[in-house]
Amino acid sequence: MTMQEVDKKVKEITAKILKKDPSQIKNEHRFSEDLNADSLKSLELVAAFDEGFEIEMDEDDALSVKNVGDAIIFIEKYVNK
Numbered sequence: 001m002t003m004q005e006v007d008k009k010v011k012e013i014t015a016k017i018l019k020k021d022p023s024q025i026k027n028e029h030r031f032s033e034d035l036n037a038d039s040l041k042s043l044e045l046v047a048a049f050d051e052g053f054e055i056e057m058d059e060d061d062a063l064s065v066k067n068v069g070d071a072i073i074f075i076e077k078y079v080n081k
Contacts, residue, residue, distance in 0.1 A: 027069030
């Protein structure tokens with residue numbers, strides 16, 4: 001899976017869980033501060049990324065990711081192992 005494909009899918013999943021327009025989600029957006037993801041939504045995002053990409057991320061490591069761009073890089077490493 002290319003970085004572009006991961007980018008698109010991360011933004012689509014983020015938009016669905018946080019009820020946002022995917023075209024408005026930028027790499028520099030922080031999940032908590034900019035996208036209003038509380039702790040419950042953050043856990044939902046990790047679960048949705050696991051399911052959407054058919055991977056199993058370390059939950060603590062995943063929750064330490066603060067913005068969309070870092071999430072794309074983080075998930076891309078799991079996808080292309």
